[in-house]
Amino acid sequence: xxxxxxxxxxxxxxxxxxxTLRCSSQSGHNTVSWYQQALGQGPQxxxxxxxxxxxxxxxxxxxxxGLQFPNYSSELNVNALELDDxxxxxxxxxxxxxxxxxxxGQGTRxxxx
Amino acid sequence: xxxVEQSPQNLTAQEGEFITINCSYSVxxxxxxxxxxxxxxxxxxxxMLSSGKKKHGRLIATINxxxxxSSLHITASxxxxxxxxxxxxxxxxxxxxxxxxxxxxxxVIP
Numbered sequence: 298x299x300x301x302x303x304x305x306x307x308x309x310x311x312x313x314x315x316x317t318l319r320c321s322s323q324s325g326h327n328t329v330s331w332y333q334q335a336l337g338q339g340p341q342x343x344x345x346x347x348x349x350x351x352x353x354x355x356x357x358x359x360x361x362x363g364l365q366f367p368n369y370s371s372e373l374n375v376n377a378l379e380l381d382d383x384x385x386x387x388x389x390x391x392x393x394x395x396x397x398x399x400x401x402g403q404g405t406r407x408x409x410x
Numbered sequence: 411x412x413x414v415e416q417s418p419q420n421l422t423a424q425e426g427e428f429i430t431i432n433c434s435y436s437v438x439x440x441x442x443x444x445x446x447x448x449x450x451x452x453x454x455x456x457x458m459l460s461s462g463k464k465k466h467g468r469l470i471a472t473i474n475x476x477x478x479x480s481s482l483h484i485t486a487s488x489x490x491x492x493x494x495x496x497x498x499x500x501x502x503x504x505x506x507x508x509x510x511x512x513x514x515x516x517x518v519i520p
Contacts, residue, residue, distance in 0.1 A: 299454065328506055334451075339414075339496060339510035353507050385451045394505040395440065398458050404451035 301326075301390055303402035310409050315376045318405045320388035322369040328352070328394045329371045331363060334385040334404070346371060347394045378409045413437045416497050416511035423518050429484040431514045433497030436478065440500050443508065444471050444482045447494040456482070456495075487518045 300323040310316050322329055328347045332340035342355035346365035360376040369390070375382055385406050389399040415434045423429050435442070444456040457464050457471040459480065464471050468487075473480040484491055494515050498508040 299452075330507055332508070332510075339412075339498075339512045340453075340508070342507050342509065345505055345507050347505060352505050355507075387451070387453065389453075389506075389508070391506050395500075397506060398455050399443070399506055399508065400455070401445075401453035404453075406451065 299400040299402070301388065301400045301402040303386075303388055303405050305405060306403065307406045308408070310378050310407065312378055312380060312409055314378050315374065316378060316407065318373045318375075318386050318388075318407070320371045320373070320390070320402055322371070322388075322390035323400060324369055326369055326390035326392055326400070328392070328397075329365055329388055329390045330399070331371075331373045332387045332389065333357070333382075334387060336384070340387055343373070345394075352394060375407075380409050383407060383409045412511065413501075413509050414497055414499055414511040416514050418514060419512065420515045421517070423487050423516070425488060425518055425520050427487050427518075429487050429491075429516065429518075431482045431495050431497075431516070433480045433482070433511055434478060435480075435497075435499050437499070437509075438502040440502050440504075442473055442480050443498045443500070444480075445496040445498060447496055447513065449493075453496070484516075489518045489520050492517050 330345040331343040334340040365371040470483040497511040
């Protein structure tokens with residue numbers, strides 16, 4: 298039990314649709330990162346939020362966007378879904394932005410058909 | 411080329427065996443993490459290392475900063491150790507953004 302909760306656990310969407318994935322972090326975790334894990338691959342960094350501001354972004358197009366809220370929850374939004382967006386999406390939160398242990402959620406399995 | 415390389419990709423062991431998983435990286439890091447991922451997806455942090463060696467129960471993790479290499483050892487392996495073990499690094503000068511290896515899938519047979 299990491300104290301980080303993601304919802305929903307599974308989701309099926311149609312190509313072209315939009316999706317919002319949610320992450321609820323432990324109280325006091327001011328940093329949250331989102332990762333995409335395709336089947337059989339290691340997770341890839343999407344972006345990070347620190348104190349509600351974007352603090353770094355991986356090699357993902359602008360249709361991947363995010364928000365972080367004062368209550369330690371966050372969202373990942375993906376517009377114009379493509380079949381290749383099918384993956385496990387993980388959030389990870391930590392107390393600080395550097396050199397601290399990260400706590401991962403269980404992930405949201407997104408399938409785009 | 412991935413900044414983080416792990417070996418082996420797959421590993422099958424008999425219960426009780428000593429297991430070693432290796433990780434090499436090619437960039438300057440602030441820390442190296444060993445993570446465990448069970449089927450279904452959830453990831454659990456096992457160790458965070460910036461130097462030396464750490465031990466937790468039957469798990470031991472070491473890092474050699476000069477050689478840019480880390481190892482995860484499991485002593486007296488047990489079927490419940492079956493999982494994917496992932497090495498990840500956080501880069502110098504960046505936030506807590508993980509760059510992952512592709513993982514080692516471990517199966518321990520009773």
